[in-house]
Amino acid sequence: MNVPDPSHFQHVRTWIFDLDKTLYPHDTDLYSQIDVRMTAYVSELLSLSREDARRLQKELYRDHGTTLRGLMDLYNIDPDDFLQKVHDIDYSWLKPNPELGRAIRALPGRKFIFTNGNRSHAERAAAQLGVLDHFEDIFDIVAAGLVPKPRRESYETFMARHGIQGPDAVMFEDLARNLRVPKAMGMKTVLVVPRNLESTYSEIWERDLGQEDEVDYVTDDLTRFLRLIVRGPAPADI
Template sequence: MTGRKTVPREGRHAHLHDLRTFEGVEAWIFDLDNTLYPAEANLFSQINEQIASYVARLLQLPPDEAMVQQKQYYKTYGTTLRGLMIEHNVDPDDFLAHAHDIDYSSLTPDPELGAAIAALPGRKFIFTNGDRPHAERTAAALGITDHFEDIFDIVAADLMPKPNRETYDMFVKQTGVSPVRAAMFEDLSRNLVVPHGLGMRTVLIVPQNTRDLFSGAWEMEGDAVPHVDFVTDHLPGFLKAVLGAIKAA
C-alpha cells in the first residue's frame, strides 16, 4: 500500500511504549463499526440515517428535529435504542432490524486484515453495540468471519451498551476471558476506559491520516487519556507490527 504508513504510534505511557507488551495476550477483542472497517466506508453514516428515520417515524418529527432527539438519547442513555426503550417502550428487535437495514456494498474483502487476525495467537471476538446479524453481514463482506470465535452483541449484553461497566462484566463472564491477558480495539476512546481499568491492553482506531493529529493533541494535553495505550489509523499494519514484536520477544 504505497504511501500508507503501517508503523503504529504508541501512546505516552512509558511502560507500554514497547509493542512486546502484547506478548501473553490470549484474547483479542474487536469493536465492529469503524474499527474492523475504516470509517471512510461510511457504513455507520447509513446506520445513523436509519436511526434518525426510525425516531422521526415513531415521534412524528421532521428529519432535523429527529436527528437532534436521536443525539440527545445517545448522550443521555449511551445508545438511542436504550433511550427509546426507557422513554417509549420500543421493541428492540424492530429497532435493530430497521437500524441495520443498510447497503454493505462499500465493504470489500480485506485479505490483509484477515491474515493478520488469523495469525494472532489465542481467541478472537467481536464485541459490538450493534446486533449479531449486522456483525455477521459486516464480517462476511470483509471476508473475516472464520477468524472469530464468537460475536458478543447488544442482545447478549441484555441491551446494555458499552461503555457501561456491566456490559464488560457480562462479556468476561460469558466468554471466560481473563482481562489481564486480553487486548481491546475500539474507535471510541470512552469505550476503552473500563477495559483499561480491568487490565486489558487498549488500542484506539482513528480515521486514516489522523493518527499524528490525535497523538500530538494528547501529548500537548499532558497524557489526558491514560486509558488509551496505543493509537493507529491502520489496523492491519498495527496487527502485523504486534505480531512481529511478539515473535521478536
C-alpha cells in the same frame, strides 16, 4: 500514531474488536447508512422533523450509550423492531480486506467481536470483509441484555460468558469512552481513529474529551498495527 511494542502484547491471549469503524474504515459508507436509518426511526416514532430527530438521536446516544438504549428507557420501544430496521442496509459498500484477515488470523489466542450492534449485522459485515471465520464468537447487544458499552455490566457479561480475564486481553475500539472499563479491568487498550483524522470524526457527539487516560495505543491503520504486534517494527517504523 503509536508504534506498538510487541513485548507489551506477549501476555495477550484474548483479542477483542469492536465492529463498526474499527474492523472497517471510518470512511466506509456502511455506518452512515445505519445513522440515517436511526434518524428516520426517531423521526417517524415521535413525528419530528429530520433535524429535530437527529438532534434527539445524538442526545440519546450521548446520554444512554446508544440510541437504542435511550429509546427503550424513554419511549419503551421494541428493540427487535429497531435493530431490524436500522440494520437493513447495503453491505456491498464494504470492500473485502484479505490483508486484515491474515493479520487477525496470525494473532495468538482467542478473538472476539464485541459490538453494540446486533449479531446479524456483525456477521454480514465481517463476512463481507472476509474476516468472520477468524473469530470465535460475536458478542452483540442482545447477548449483553441490551445493555450497551460503555456500561460496565456489558463488559462483565461478556467476560463471564467467555471466561476472559482482563490482564490477558486487549480491546480495539473507535471510541475512547468505550475503553474506560476495559482499562480498569486490566486490559491493554487501542483506539482506532480515522486515516489522517478526517473532519467527520470531529463531530461533537463523537468526541471523547478527557478520555485520553483510557488509551494505551492509537492507530489509524489496524492491519499494520496488528502486523507490528506479531512481527515487530522494522527500523523505518521506529
